Amino acid sequence: MSGYDLVFSCPKSVSLVHALTEDERVRREISEAHEASWQAALGYMEREACVGLQPEVASRHRVSAASAEGGAGRRSESLDVEPRT
8 A cells, every 4th residue: 555745844934934033923823824734735635635446346435534544743853953873
């Protein structure tokens, strides 16, 4: 079975404003907007792209989000700054 690995990242300019601003309201609004946008995108994928194939009948069928596997998490750092072993 094949699948997708989705990563939702803000544009660099948005990430910089979030990192450099001292205004907690701006930081919170950016975080809330980013969370709402990736949740909407993931919801779209669940509705439109979660399809399976039944080889015995050669037809596609919808797979409920409950039977799809996934996870969500936040990374506060880039992989480039983590130590490599």
